Amino acid sequence: MKGLLVDDDTLYLEALRRALTRRGIDCEIAADMATALDIAARTTxxxxxxxxKLGEASGLSLIEPLRAIRADMRILLVTGYASIATAVEAIKRGADDYLPKPVSADTLQRILLDTEPAPGAPGPEREEEDTLESPTMIPLHRLEWEHIQQALTETGGNISATARLLGMHRRSLQRKLAKRPGPERRPPGDG
Known part of the structure; x- marks a missing residue:
């Protein structure tokens, strides 16, 4: 299996590539859109x-050109700041999956190798712990962040219009935007 990893965080890319290589998945890496398209055209x-987020660019705009290079390419969009609005937009544009970042090599391998069984056919045997995700509630600050991101999308990124839409003062919105939510913490004893 050949893959393309596109992220402007080169340390994350290198670590993920090494981990995937150990699992038998060859990957090329790209830190920007132009390099990604060049590699995809060359290696399919x-x-x-x-x-x-690819610097100032959006990974959403890579979906269509990647699909044009290879129609059956599996496209997985990842982000550290997931929002409902971007998830919907990614799926509308043709992404196959939308995942929170960081994605581990184990998770990625499981997603890539998981094939849908034919209708009526039994699925592969799995351990119970493989089929259940750890139940964690989405923290309130993360939900608020997603709601703000959706409002920003609806207003075309206009801070003043977003503040009016959300019924808050512009400076309060700017303070909230400056405080990006961190990764979710697992409950104690959850691994």
Whole structure:
């Protein structure tokens, strides 16, 4: 299996590539859109893992050109700041999956190798712990962040219009935007 990893965080890319290589998945890496498209045209990968934020660019705009290079390419969009609005937009544009960042090599391998069984056919045997995700509630600050991001999308990124839409003062919104939510913490004793 060949893959393309696209992210402007080169340390994350290198670590993920090494981990995937140990699992038998060859990957090329790209830190920007132009390099990603060049590599994809040259190697026609089976899948592409694309970060939503590529510097000032959006990984969303890579979905269509990657699909044009190889129609059956599996495109997985990842982001550290997931929002409902961007998830919907990614799926509308043709992404196959939308995942929170960081994605581990184990998780990525499981997603890539998981094939849908034929209708009526039994699925592969799995341990119970493989089929259940750890139940964690989404923290309130993360939900608020997603709501703000959706409002920003609806107003075309206009801070003043977003503040009016959300019924808050512009400076309060700017303070909230300056405080990006961190990764979710697992409950104690959850691994």
């Amino acid at each position: 990968p089976d899948f592409a893992l694309v970060d939503l």
